[in-house]
Amino acid sequence: MLDIKKIRDDFPILDKKILDNKDLIYLDTAASAQKPKVVIDEINSFYSNNYANVSRGVHTLSVESTFKYEDARKKVQKFINADSEREIIFTKSATESINLLANSFALKYINEGDEIILTVMEHHSNIIPWFLIRDRYKCNILFANIDSTGNIDQKHFESLISEKTKLVSITHLSNVFGTIVNQDIVNLCNKAGIPILLDGCQSAAHIPIDVKALGCDYYVFSGHKLYAPTGVGVFYGRENLIEELPPYQGGGGMIADVSTDGATFTDLPAKFEAGTPPLVEAYGLGVAIDYVTEIGMSEISEHELKLTNYALHKMKELDFVDIHGANGNKHSIISFNIKNIHSHEVSSFLDVEGVAIRAGHHCCQPLMKHLSLNSTARVSFGVYNTENEIDTFISALKKCRDFFTK
């Protein structure tokens, strides 16, 4: 059992009042998580006491900065159970991590006619980088269907795999349905010898991650959804695979030697970290990882699953609510529509009740088209949410329905 009162005290923003003195009920953690005080304070302290550029100078501050930055890398490595720190690349976001893989992988392996498999429920961040590659290399992007529960249609997925398949890139935990990818999908790729990237933007904050047990070759996530600052993301790749990949961004910090004729590149992980990295943000990510690890990822996961099931149960009692993929196994995320009321209305209405939810296409337009919707409302839960808050959300939904159908 989590001590929710104590956890809530860790997040200064939860004291905020919305509009006419309503308590903030933050149900938009899937878009970005709020930050515990320890993260905010540690960032402040880094700038006040230890800050300088990393891996550049030999003076004291540079050493301290470098030490803190590399220490954060070790924390990420442990957090996702990677084999080596060399497998952890800091980027500015999951989006940049996916762009990194798309570009580096394509440089080395993609030729005209090759195929890359995604699913129709991917976030635009896991679609557009591949479209850019398609346009440049004349390869094809295939989209696996999903079933009515919001899970990948396994038969269809299997039917897309062929000798032309070079890579599979799919979401680990859907930011619309809250469904978690079936392990069989990963196993299938492993068996066929096809490298697979799991987009862990949503999973990293909600379930314990073990990249080795998962069997994924690449894994990416953004710090800001894991209670860390914005501006830092992680790219994980199995060492033997990313050893072979060329860098796609060039700059300082990633070279072994440069002359006017050319350059040789340095070793992992710096090879993929051109330029001054988001070092304070990475440090903040390390602090956030310590924070959730101390509470326990399993405990957090269990708490959020309970909240999800509680909310699902309450929402299913409302005959005016359509839950998308209602019968799927959801974790921390529920998308829905109120019959005949646009999600914007729902979100604005709930906002003045103090309840922050997301409305729109969730950067998943292909999925919205697939569902013949143009937008949905979404609630998502974090470590700080409570059943009481869900009760308030449910009663706000009822008020909203009454207001718009009077």
Add this chain to the structure above:
Amino acid sequence: MNDLIKELYQEIILDHGQSPRNFGECDPHNRSADGHNPLCGDNLKLTFFINNEDVIEDIKFTGEGCAISLASASLMTEKLKGKKIHDAEEIFSDFTNLVSGTNEDLKVLNEEDSLYALKGVGGFPMRVKCATMAWHAFKSALKS
């Protein structure tokens, strides 16, 4: 009920949002444009006919969207039908000032206007794009 919500969703907005006027496509038309709100995926198609005296003789729209975007499009077509292009452009700039809450002096719109009902959008900055989607489509159709 919160005042902001009541101001945002006045009777007339809910009415036009639920049963938009001038819904459809002008036949014939000599101007058209698509509007879309990339934040949420809402979209509309605007068509109108300008006669040789520069008067908007007919104007219609189709599309999907929230109550604010539909009501705004519906009220816009009512307001602009029969107007000279020059006057319509003045209404456009008044309207965008009105909903973005810039408090600039309005030149042609006043509190009697049905469009004034959309003033409440100013309290919801993220919804301004909903209210202006049809208007920007109008402006871009004029340019085309």
